[in-house]
Amino acid sequence: MKRLALLIIILTLARFVNATTWNDGVVHDLDYIIDSYLQISGTTTVNVYAGGGTTKWIYSQHNSKLNIFDGTFGEGLSVGDNSVAIVHSGIFGSQTNTDFCIVVNDQSITTIYGGTYSGTIRLYGYPGDSSTLEFHGANFQIGGQDVSGLIDAEELALTGALSTVTSDGAVRSYGGVLTGALQDGSILNNMLEITCAGENQANLILTPAPIPLVADAGPNQTVKDINNDGSEEVTLDGSGSTSIGRSIVSWVWTDDLGDTIPDGEIVTAPLSLGVHTITLTVTDDHGLSDPETVGITVVRPPITSMIAHWPFDLDASDIESGFHGSFEGGAAVTNTPGEYRIGTGMVTLDGVDDRVSTPYAGISGAAARTTCAWFKCDGDTGYHQSILSYGGASGSGSAWRIWINGNDGSIINAMGGGNANGATTGLYDGQWHHIAVTFPDGGTHIQDVKIYVDGYEDSTWYTNGDTQTVNTFADNAFEIGMANGGTIAPFDGNIDDVRVYDRALTDTEILAMQDERPISDPVIGLSDSNLYFLSELSGPNPVDQVFSVQNSGGGTLNWQISESISWVNVSPGSGVSTGQTDTVTVSFDTAGLTGGFYSCDLIISSPDAINNPQLVTVNLYIAEAHDLIVPSEYPTIRRHHRSQDSRFLW
Known part of the structure; x- marks a missing residue:
């Protein structure tokens, strides 16, 4: 509230500060807009909550610490001399026609957890100084095109040096690691550059990363109403959900039949008789969410004797x-x-x-x-x-x-x-x-x-x-x-x-017979609703994956799988379940496919099932081969967008 009040005063008075410099070794909260630059040094710590202007650089030097929580930043961020910078959010590069530059040197550490980066982003580093630049979930919006998911910024590190590169535009062997990857929800388009002064060259490493957040709602269940009172306590387990490099902060359960389920990783809730489709939505500490559904069938116990x-x-x-x-x-x-x-x-x-x-x-x-x-x-x-x-x-x-x-x-x-x-x-x-x-x-x-x-x-x-x-x-x-x-x-x-x-029989047992339907209906139960595969262009087919089909209800489930995509194969394509689990293998033939994202739905159907049909979505990403391109104006490893076919080349 204090920062909000200060911001209101700032906007009301239209107060702008041309430049701010701190070198006093204490902590400062920056709640106002600066128009030129911010420079901190010594053991000073600055927490930036607002920013603006048109030609602003931020310099963090000489063992200082910089935390950026919000703001708009025009030209560049420079971190050096054993300093530490952490970017949580903000808008970078959108207020100027020039490139936004990120410079790291002299054993500094810069970690970017969020923010929107637009224009051309140049990353500058110097050889031999072991500085590190890491991106964790930043949102790159460059050139106005949505190419969500084509490149991973989950682990982007700037370290060490590459071999010398001349400025004649020739393609050279750089010797580093340069690989594409899959990212869930990131946007990265137009240009991402790494440039060094003179003939020095830094090393840009873009490493493949798994899907950063995957919800796991646990297996399908069929439970009996032991007390024959119309509901049964059911334990829902979301502990199998995973997050790469982040922390899951919430597990939210919702029931399509309207029963109330508490939030939490592992919860117990009374579920009424019937077939429930329950959705678990997990959210990590960067705001990324992922849902998964699980089928829970609550049935009355059989009447004995x-x-x-x-x-x-x-x-x-x-x-x-x-x-x-x-x-x-x-x-x-x-x-x-x-x-x-x-x-x-x-x-x-x-x-x-x-x-x-x-x-x-x-x-x-x-x-x-x-x-x-x-x-x-x-x-x-x-x-x-x-x-x-x-x-x-x-x-x-x-x-x-x-x-x-x-x-x-x-x-x-x-x-x-x-x-x-x-x-x-x-x-x-x-x-x-x-x-x-x-x-x-x-x-x-x-x-x-x-x-x-x-x-x-x-x-x-x-x-x-x-x-x-x-x-x-x-x-x-x-x-x-x-x-x-x-x-x-x-x-x-x-x-x-x-x-x-x-x-x-008891009154309750006789009354329960009224709930019996024209069939003890089968229910399509699936172990997964999404499958993810990663492959390389002209490389081998991705490793097979499996999911299971099970009758989570009564009677007999006669199921079959239909799909119209030639590059997906499922085996077996049909089966019969009276309660046992049938395993289905999903494989690919990627020959002839170009690089990019592919997706299709496997339709699992059974005419007599209560929840007919059900879907399993198959997601395939084929990473393209990387061409190294060195523009003649300066030595660089430059990632550029080839607009005519929306492909990306290194």
């Missing part, structure tokens, strides 16, 4: 215990999408003579049980319609028959000698409904039976409930769509996902 299960997806098979059914009459599976309720199919019954018979005797006596099913009844037939039935054809308490009451469309558990009757009516309305009927461990009479409709316990009233005991016989095997061995109560409509458990 299932004895039999007829899903009617393909046929009448019992997928739990092998009590496979048979279609009677014209009963058949219907697989029309959008019509079935669970899985991929349902059984269709005509209300006349269709049924599904099974060899299963059912749970007998007074043993605990739950029977449940989805049904869609097409209308009132004038008589009871049986959803499922087994047990005695006669005898008090000997039968277990779940019917739709022909009088009012409510649910009846008709057991012989007494009934349990549900209060909800009109269930022959042509809509899908879920029915569950339980009998607890230790139960004895009809009044111990509970009826659940669409996930909730129905108000139940009983006929002879306190006197009629439950003692289910094994006379008639378990059947679906009729009762008493296919002799009474035919069902008109559709039945889906019939289950039997050998215990009374």
